[in-house]
Amino acid sequence: MRSSVEVGLMGLGTVGNGVARILTQQAELIERRLGCPLRLRSIAEPNIEKHRGFKRHKIRFTQDAREMIDDPAIDIVVELIGGIHPAREYLLDAMKRGRHVVTANKALLALHGEEIFQVAQQQAVEIGFEGSVCGGIPILRALKEGFAADAISEIRGIVNGTSNFILTRMTEEGLAFAEALTDAQNLGYAEANPTLDVNGEDAAHKLAILANLAFGSPVALHEIYTEGIERVLPIDIAFADTLGYRIKLLAIAKQMNDEIEVRVHPTLIPKDNPLATVRGVYNAVYLVGHSIGESLLYGLGAGGAPTGSAVVADLIDIARNILKGTSGRVPPTSFERRADPALRIRSIEEIHTRYYLRFMAQDEPGVLSKISGVLGRFRIGIASVIQHGRKVGGHVPLIVMTYRACEQDMRKALSRIDRMPEVSGPIGLIRIEGHDD
Amino acid sequence: MRSSVEVGLMGLGTVGNGVARILTQQAELIERRLGCPLRLRSIAEPNIEKHRGFKRHKIRFTQDAREMIDDPAIDIVVELIGGIHPAREYLLDAMKRGRHVVTANKALLALHGEEIFQVAQQQAVEIGFEGSVCGGIPILRALKEGFAADAISEIRGIVNGTSNFILTRMTEEGLAFAEALTDAQNLGYAEANPTLDVNGEDAAHKLAILANLAFGSPVALHEIYTEGIERVLPIDIAFADTLGYRIKLLAIAKQMNDEIEVRVHPTLIPKDNPLATVRGVYNAVYLVGHSIGESLLYGLGAGGAPTGSAVVADLIDIARNILKGTSGRVPPTSFERRADPALRIRSIEEIHTRYYLRFMAQDEPGVLSKISGVLGRFRIGIASVIQHGRKVGGHVPLIVMTYRACEQDMRKALSRIDRMPEVSGPIGLIRIEGHDD
Numbered sequence: 001m002r003s004s005v006e007v008g009l010m011g012l013g014t015v016g017n018g019v020a021r022i023l024t025q026q027a028e029l030i031e032r033r034l035g036c037p038l039r040l041r042s043i044a045e046p047n048i049e050k051h052r053g054f055k056r057h058k059i060r061f062t063q064d065a066r067e068m069i070d071d072p073a074i075d076i077v078v079e080l081i082g083g084i085h086p087a088r089e090y091l092l093d094a095m096k097r098g099r100h101v102v103t104a105n106k107a108l109l110a111l112h113g114e115e116i117f118q119v120a121q122q123q124a125v126e127i128g129f130e131g132s133v134c135g136g137i138p139i140l141r142a143l144k145e146g147f148a149a150d151a152i153s154e155i156r157g158i159v160n161g162t163s164n165f166i167l168t169r170m171t172e173e174g175l176a177f178a179e180a181l182t183d184a185q186n187l188g189y190a191e192a193n194p195t196l197d198v199n200g201e202d203a204a205h206k207l208a209i210l211a212n213l214a215f216g217s218p219v220a221l222h223e224i225y226t227e228g229i230e231r232v233l234p235i236d237i238a239f240a241d242t243l244g245y246r247i248k249l250l251a252i253a254k255q256m257n258d259e260i261e262v263r264v265h266p267t268l269i270p271k272d273n274p275l276a277t278v279r280g281v282y283n284a285v286y287l288v289g290h291s292i293g294e295s296l297l298y299g300l301g302a303g304g305a306p307t308g309s310a311v312v313a314d315l316i317d318i319a320r321n322i323l324k325g326t327s328g329r330v331p332p333t334s335f336e337r338r339a340d341p342a343l344r345i346r347s348i349e350e351i352h353t354r355y356y357l358r359f360m361a362q363d364e365p366g367v368l369s370k371i372s373g374v375l376g377r378f379r380i381g382i383a384s385v386i387q388h389g390r391k392v393g394g395h396v397p398l399i400v401m402t403y404r405a406c407e408q409d410m411r412k413a414l415s416r417i418d419r420m421p422e423v424s425g426p427i428g429l430i431r432i433e434g435h436d437d
Numbered sequence: 438m439r440s441s442v443e444v445g446l447m448g449l450g451t452v453g454n455g456v457a458r459i460l461t462q463q464a465e466l467i468e469r470r471l472g473c474p475l476r477l478r479s480i481a482e483p484n485i486e487k488h489r490g491f492k493r494h495k496i497r498f499t500q501d502a503r504e505m506i507d508d509p510a511i512d513i514v515v516e517l518i519g520g521i522h523p524a525r526e527y528l529l530d531a532m533k534r535g536r537h538v539v540t541a542n543k544a545l546l547a548l549h550g551e552e553i554f555q556v557a558q559q560q561a562v563e564i565g566f567e568g569s570v571c572g573g574i575p576i577l578r579a580l581k582e583g584f585a586a587d588a589i590s591e592i593r594g595i596v597n598g599t600s601n602f603i604l605t606r607m608t609e610e611g612l613a614f615a616e617a618l619t620d621a622q623n624l625g626y627a628e629a630n631p632t633l634d635v636n637g638e639d640a641a642h643k644l645a646i647l648a649n650l651a652f653g654s655p656v657a658l659h660e661i662y663t664e665g666i667e668r669v670l671p672i673d674i675a676f677a678d679t680l681g682y683r684i685k686l687l688a689i690a691k692q693m694n695d696e697i698e699v700r701v702h703p704t705l706i707p708k709d710n711p712l713a714t715v716r717g718v719y720n721a722v723y724l725v726g727h728s729i730g731e732s733l734l735y736g737l738g739a740g741g742a743p744t745g746s747a748v749v750a751d752l753i754d755i756a757r758n759i760l761k762g763t764s765g766r767v768p769p770t771s772f773e774r775r776a777d778p779a780l781r782i783r784s785i786e787e788i789h790t791r792y793y794l795r796f797m798a799q800d801e802p803g804v805l806s807k808i809s810g811v812l813g814r815f816r817i818g819i820a821s822v823i824q825h826g827r828k829v830g831g832h833v834p835l836i837v838m839t840y841r842a843c844e845q846d847m848r849k850a851l852s853r854i855d856r857m858p859e860v861s862g863p864i865g866l867i868r869i870e871g872h873d874d
Contacts, residue, residue: 018728022586022587022728026586026587026588026727026728029586029588030585030586032653032772032773033585033653033768033771033772033773034773035768035773130583135729136726136728136729136730136732137732138579138582138583138584141578141579141582141583142575142578142579142583145575145578145582145750145753145754146567146575146578146579146747146750147575147746147750148467148470148749148750148753148754149459149463149466149467149745149746149747149748149749149750149752149753150459150463150746150750151463151466216469216470274714274735277711277714289573289746290463290742291455291459291463291573291742291743291745291746292572292573292736292737292742292743292746293573293736293737293742293743294736294737295573295574295734295735295736295737296733296734296735296736297732297733297734297735298711298732298733298734298735299729299730299731299732299733300729300730300731300732305727305728305729305730306728306729306730308586308728309584309586309587309726309728309729310583310586311586312585312586313582313583313584313585313586313587315586316582316585316586317582317585320766320767321766323766324763324765324766325763326761326762326763326766328761329757329758329760329761329763329766330757331470331472334470335469335470336469336470336471336472
C-alpha cells in the first residue's frame with residue numbers, strides 16, 4: 001500500500017488557489033475518505049508573489065511548469081493555467097510521461113477534447129475535468145455514472161453565472177444590459193473583458209462537453225449555434241414577465257433518433273419551470289432521461305472554492321484508482337468510442353420551436369394583419385399578440401408569440417417583414433423552451 | 438477480458454420490473470458505456486405470474502432466491518424483495534459467497550447498515566445502494582464522490598414523494614390531510630397502508646443513510662427525531678402562506694463541530710427557498726458544503742423506472758470494477774471507518790430553531806399577553822402574531838412566529854400554556870428552517 005498520492009498544481013489563479021486551500025485545509029477529511037494522504041507536493045506558478053500564501057506548508061515552488069511535468073514523484077498533474085497554449089502542450093506532455101491529469105479548462109476541452117481524450121486512453125492515464133463545467137455541480141460525474149443506465153434525450157443548462165447574474169438584475173431591477181454588466185463587473189462577477197461570458201461562447205464550451213458526455217458523440221464548438229444576451233432589451237424582459245415567462249441564457253442539447261440539436265441563446269421559459277427560479281450567479285442543469293424523467297442539479301458554477309472542490313473530487317477519484325492499481329474504469333467521455341458514425345448535428349435552420357417576436361411597428365390599422373399574413377404564408381401560427389405601450393419614435397412595440405415553427409421558415413418570414421415600410425429597426429427574436437409540444 | 442458481467446435479480450415488484458426492463462431494453466446503450474454486455478442471467482420471484490413479461494428474453498427463472506445465491510456464474514445479486522427478512526439473510530449470504538450486491542432496501546440499510554457494510558468490506562465485495570434514497574437523484578454518488586473534497590455541514594431533503602404530494606394537494610387545492618391522502622392512494626402515489634410514508638418513518642430511513650454518508654458517522658434509526666404530516670391542518674398551510682412560507686416534510690441533518698442533529702418533521706420554509714418549489718411526488722436534496730456552498734439535486738424519488746435507473750447505474754459501476762479486477766475503491770459509506778468515536782447526536786430537546794405555533798384561544802383581551810408572558814419567561818422571543826379569523830367553538834386561532842429558541846424551553850413553555858383555561862385543544866407546533874440566523 002502506498003503511503004500517499006502526490007499532486008502537482010500548475011497555476012495559482014482563483015481556482016488554483018481554491019484547490020491549494022482545500023488540499024491543505026481539508027487534508028484530514030480527504031485522508032479519511034481516501035485512506036491515505038493526498039499531498040500537494042509542488043506548485044508551478046510564474047508569478048512569485050502568488051507563492052506566498054502557501055509558504056508555511058511543505059510545498060515545493062517552481063516558476064517552470066516543465067520542471068513539474070518531469071518530476072517522477074508526481075502522480076497527478078493539475079492544469080489550472082487556462083487558455084489554449086501552453087496548457088494543451090503541458091497536458092499532453094504530462095500524459096505522455098504517464099502522469100494522470102486534472103483540468104478545469106473548458107475552452108481547451110471544447111476545442112481539443114478529442115485529441116486530449118485519445119492521448120489519455122492511449123497512455124492509460126486518467127483525465128478528470130469535472131471543474132470545467134458548472135464548478136460546484138457534479139454534473140459530469142452524474143452523466144458518466146449516476147445516469148449511466150439512462151438514455152438522456154435533453155439537457156437545458158444555465159451554465160454561465162455572469163449572464164445569469166446580468167439577466168437577473170435586468171429582471172428584478174429593470175436595468176438595461178449595459179448597467180447590469182457594470183454591476184456584475186463591480187461585484188467581481190464579470191471579467192474586465194466579459195465578451196466570452198455575455199456572447200454565449202463560454203456556455204458553448206460547456207455545452208460541447210455536456211453533449212459529448214450525454215450522447216456519446218463528439219460535438220465541435222463551431223457546430224453549436226451561439227447567441228449571447230447583448231441584444232435582450234428591458235422591454236423583452238417586461239413583456240416576457242407579462243406573458244408568464246423569464247428570459248434565461250440556456251445551453252440546449254437534444255437528441256432525436258440519430259440527430260442532435262446543440263444551441264446556446266437567450267430563451268423564454270415559463271415562470272413555473274424550475275430553471276426560471278435560478279437567480280444570480282447560480283447555475284443549474286435540467287435534464288430529461290428515458291428512465292429518470294426530469295432531473296435538475298443546481299449550485300454555484302464558478303469561484304475558487306466550488307470549482308476547487310470539483311477539481312479535488314477528481315483528484316480523490318484518480319487517487320482511488322492509483323491506490324487500487326487500476327485505470328480506465330470509466331472512459332473519459334463516458335462512452336466507449338462508437339464504431340458507427342457520429343450523430344448528425346442539425347443546423348439552426350432545421351430546429352422547430354416556439355418564438356417570441358418583437359416588432360417596432362407604426363401604430364396604425366392593418367400592420368398586424370400584414371405581419372400575421374406573412375407569418376401565415378410561412379406556416380407560422382400565432383398564439384398571442386400584445387400591442388400596446390408608448391410610442392418610440394412614432395412606433396410601438398408589437399409582441400407576437402408563435403406556435404411551434406421551423407426556424408428556416410421563420411427566417412424567411414422575418415426577412416420579408418423586415419422590408420415592410422411599417423416596421424422599423426431590428427426585429428427581436430427569442431426562442432421559447434419548456435412547453436410540452 | 439471478460440465477455441460479459443452476469444446479474445441475478447431477486448424480486449419482480451415495481452423496481453424489479455424497472456430494472457429488468459432497463460437491462461433488456463437499454464442493453465445496447467449499457468454495453469456502449471461498459472465495453473461488454475451486462476446480462477440479466479436470472480430472476481428469482483416466487484410469483485410465477487410475474488415471470489411472464491420477460492419470457493421472451495433468455496433469462497432463467499426460479500422461485501427460489503437461494504438457487505440464485507448459489508449460482509457461481511452470477512457476479513452481482515440485486516436484492517429488490519424489500520422488508521427485513523429474508524432480504525437481510527439473502528444479502529449477507531450472497532456477500533459471503535463472494536457475490537457483489539445491489540439493493541434499494543432503505544429500511545434494511547437504516548436498521549442493519551453497519552452489519553451489512555462490514556460484511557461487504559470483510560468479503561471485499563461491492564455493495565451498491567443508490568436506489569435506496571431518492572430513486573432518480575444520484576445523491577449518494579454525489580455525497581461519496583462528487584462532493585468528496587467537501588465538508589458537508591447541512592442536508593435538507595424532501596425525500597418522501599407521498600408526503601410531498603399530499604402537502605402539495607393540501608396547499609394548492611385547500612384539501613384536508615385525509616382527502617389528499619385518498620387522492621394519493623387513488624393515483625397510486627400512496628400504498629394501501631400509507632403509515633410509513635406519512636408518519637415520517639420512510640424519510641427517517643433515508644436520512645439515516647444520507648447522514649451516515651455525509652458525516653462519516655453511523656446514525657441509528659431510533660436516534661432520529663421523527664414526526665409525520667398527519668397533524669398538519671389546512672389552516673396551518675393557509676397561515677404559512679400568508680406569512681410567506683410553504684410547509685414541507687423535511688429530513689434534516691446538520692453538523693456542528695463534533696455533534697450532529699438528525700430530524701424529520703413538517704417544516705415551514707420561505708417560499709423563495711428552492712425546496713419550497715418542489716411540487717407533487719418530486720424529491721429534492723438541498724445541501725451546504727464548506728467549499729461548494731449551497732447545492733440542490735432534484736428529481737423523481739420513486740417509481741420503477743427512476744429507481745431502476747439508479748440500481749442499474751450501481752450495476753454498471755460494480756461491473757466496471759469487475760472488468761478491472763478491482764474492488765473496494767470507494768468505501769460503502771464514503772469514509773474509511775473512523776477510529777475516533779462517532780459524532781454525538783443531539784436530542785430534539787437540544788435543538789435551536791424558529792417556531793410556528795398555533796393556539797386555539799378564547800377571543801378576549803389579555804390572552805395574547807398571558808401567552809407571550811409565558812414564552813418570554815422561557816426566553817422565547819416573538820417575531821410576529823396573527824390573531825383573526827372565525828371562531829371555532831368559541832375559540833379563534835392565534836398564530837405566533839418565534840425567533841430562534843431552544844426546544845427544551847419551548848416544550849416547557851407550551852406545557853404551561855396548555856394548562857391555561859383560555860387555550861383549548863392541542864397546540865400546533867411546526868419548526869421553521871431556511872433563515873440564516
